[in-house]
Amino acid sequence: MNDVRKRRLYLVLVLGFCSFCAALLVISALRANINLFFTPTQIEAGAAPQGARIRVGGLVEKGSVVRGKNLQVTFVVTDLSKRLTIKYTGILPDLFREGQGIVALGTLTDGNQFYAQEILAKHDENYRPPEIRELP
Amino acid sequence: MIPEVGQYVLILALCLAALQFVLPILGIQKHQSNLLQLARPLALGQCFFITLSMLCLAYAFVQDDFSVAYIAQHSNASLPIMYKISALWGGHEGSLLLWVFLLSGWTVAVNFSSRNQSLPFFACVLAVLGAISAGFLLLILFSSNPFSRLLPFYPIDGRDLNPVLQDIGLIIHPPLLYMGYVGFSVPFAFAISALWLADRRESFDSVAKLAVLKQHSLAKYSSGELYPDYLWAKGMRSWVLVAFGFLTLGIMLGSWWAYYELGWGGWWFWDPVENASFLPWLIAIGLIHSLMVTDKRQTFQGWTLMLAILAFAFSIMGTFLVRSGILTSVHAFATDPERGLFLLLFMVLMIGGAFMLYAIRIKKLIRVTKIELYSRETLILVSAVCLLAASFSILLGTLFPLLYDAWTGQKMSVGFPYFNAVFIPLMLPVLIFIPLGPLSQWGDNVIKVLFKKVQWLGMISIILALALPLIITKAQALSFGIVLGLTVGFWIAFGTIKSFVLKIQKKGSIRGLSFGAWGMILAHFGMGVLVIGVTLVSNYSIERTVRISPGQSLELSSYQVNFDSIERIEGSNYIGYRGHFKVLNAGKTIAKLAPEKRIFVVQGSAMSETAIEPGVFRDIYIALGEKLSPTEWSARVYCKPFVRWIWFGAILMALGSLFAAWGRRNVRTKNAS
Secondary structure, three states: OOHHHHHHHHHHHHHHHHHHHHHHHHHHHHHHOEEEEEOHHHHHOOOOOOOOEEEEEEEEOOOOOEEOOOOEEEEEEEOOOOEEEEEEEOOOOOOOOOOOEEEEEEEEEOOOEEEEEEEEEOOOOOOOOHHHHOOO | OHHHHHHHHHHHHHHHHHHHHHHHHHHHHHOOHHHHHOHHHHHHHHHHHHHHHHHHHHHHHHOOOOOEHHHHHHOOOOOOHHHHHHHHHOOHHHHHHHHHHHHHHHHHHHHHHOOOOOHHHHHHHHHHHHHHHHHHHHHHHHHOOOOOEOOOOOOOOOOOOOHHHOOHHHHHHHHHHHHHHHHOHHHHHHHHHHHHHOOOEOOOOHHHHHOOOOOOOHHHOOOOEOOOOOHHHHHHHHHHHHHHHHHHHHHHHHHHHHHHHHOOOOOOOOOHHHHHHHHHHHHHHHHHHHHHHHHHHOOOHHHHHHHHHHHHHHHHHHHHHHHHOOOOOOOOOOOOHHHHHHHHHHHHHHHHHHHHHHHHHHHHOOOOOOOOOOOHHHHHHHHHHHHHHHHHHHHHHHHHHHHHHHHHOOOEEEOHHHHHHHHHHHHHHHHHHHHHHHHOOOOOOOHHHHHHHHHHHHHHHHHHHHHHHHHHHOOOOOOHHHHHHHHHHHHHHHHHHHHHHHHHHHHOOHHHOOHHHHHHHHHHHHHHHHHHHHHHHHHHOEEEEEEEOOOOEEEEOOEEEEEEEEEEEEOOOEEEEEEEEEEEEOOEEEEEEOOEEEEEOOOOEEEEEOEEEOOOOEEEEEEEEEEOOOOOEEEEEEEEEOHHHHHHHHHHHHHHHHHHHHHOOOOOOOOOO
């Protein structure tokens, strides 16, 4: 094999190996960070995995916000068909209000207990995250 | 009537843009230079009409004309005047108008600074810019018209500007960002023109030889080429540098604004809209350096043209992602699918056409030259590949929810850690190569010589990276991530200082350094500062979320924060509360902070105004939460070390690229025969 061909083969091998590594990195990182979204209806139907980090969204039910000790707060989200109780410790975002749509990131345990780590509230009067838009 | 005038001049501008697109192309095909010469006045006329349109909209805003739907949605009689004007680009329609306005501005700039280029090439560049402008104007007039009226039943008062946007940051962030986005249409136009006109052996009629823009006779191109195939690279460089500078500033402002406005102490969220602005930025870095190789070594043409098209493609795609509402985002705006579809179609046509042209014509421009393994060219090539890989990984993460939904019908989101896990390893080679580039040579390098230059730098970087955290945290926290980040940051900073010193030695004095050299030094050093800032703030931030009453205090690392009192306040379009905090260090008061909680009466929404005590080495940051009881409030208190270094580094990078662009202002793109 002459010099040019050897060089090219070497180049292709190195490139191939690097691409393989990069692809492996991307795919494994992606798989570890998929946060599936569920509606209260799906959760009540048991479609959501227990113990995994998932996202839940819905409208905050009026009159359901209860504050506990320290910074604990409990409220109910609904997709106008089923309800889900969410427990959260921390400060709620500024745009959080009863009757507004929110998305919570957290874990589902013991059936229907949802412990949220992050709450996202919508940011524009007309804006609804795509997940909530498609609720009935 | 003024809004109608605004709309009519927009239609006029559309006509001019369409002509600006069609006539020069016809002129090139039919060898008629008088058609080519029309490009310039058409561009000027288009800019004039679009400016007029912007002024009409601004006037209507200031006059509180709520019969215009856009103004009714985004303004209010009690809104302070400067926000009334900045509300112009606070919503979808107005921001598209801003886009087209800035595009016409860039077109005029190209117009005036390209007098010494060949007429056909220059006319072709203007034609491409005209096409882009025409596309956006069509979009505005047919689906996103800021001037449409709400007659006959219009509101007495407007819905008010989103409180999050009522801030100084809003006034400058979108225009700067758009200057960057729009600016990449110029390199794109250059690339398209270079591809289309390359190697065309055609002659023009004798009229052309005389009637040329500025004493630059076409006769010099004795080989009959319309444009020597490498001069386009020389011309493109300044434009990419300026656009990149503005984009850097725009992104930096967005990050800083999110930090102090959103109240959560974060400065980057890998949010789809942020990613949309970051992708062109990464590609632009690859483009700047690849362009340098094409200009100086007449190779890498394929890479440069591909990156130029890709930079603009990502800019347009960014506009599409932000405006179409298909992705969940902090920034996403309310909009209907029709607009998204229009933009998507436009994007596919423009970018698809560009890639097809590239595929067909690139053979004519590529020169196959061998590059040495250990050379500056290789460093740039590998960096470009890594930047491309990083960009596509971020793109994948951003679009994955869409793809997943389309494939399975299940909604999902990609978590924050994905992006860090993917971006950092892919960028590592690029960061390591940054100081090596200026220290290496074009063509062959002797590895031993290069190694000798940098071995001390490498060792000092690692030692400092190990020592600094131990000193800061008193030997309590050290991790591989911290050491790696600091090593790379110091490596870049010291390596750049070393090349600075070497350059001064070569030129004899500091005055001998060109603007281009200064640009490189500032930009590379800025990157080092940024990496150090990111590493430190990501690992050593302290957050306390508390429930507190006036009179109580809390501990924040070595500081004590006292909550003194809370009072009610009132502003022009809001009511609210202001808390008074004192920060003490070893008993001495070092800061008084007054965060606020505002409730905007029109929309009924709440907003926190954070209070920040800025510092070179740390920020102290307080945000009020909610009133939990008549005497108790929730609050977030942060200590953010070295966070300002991030934005300072970004400013240095922007300055660097603008310096480099300034240094190129007199570069002649004539054939120096």
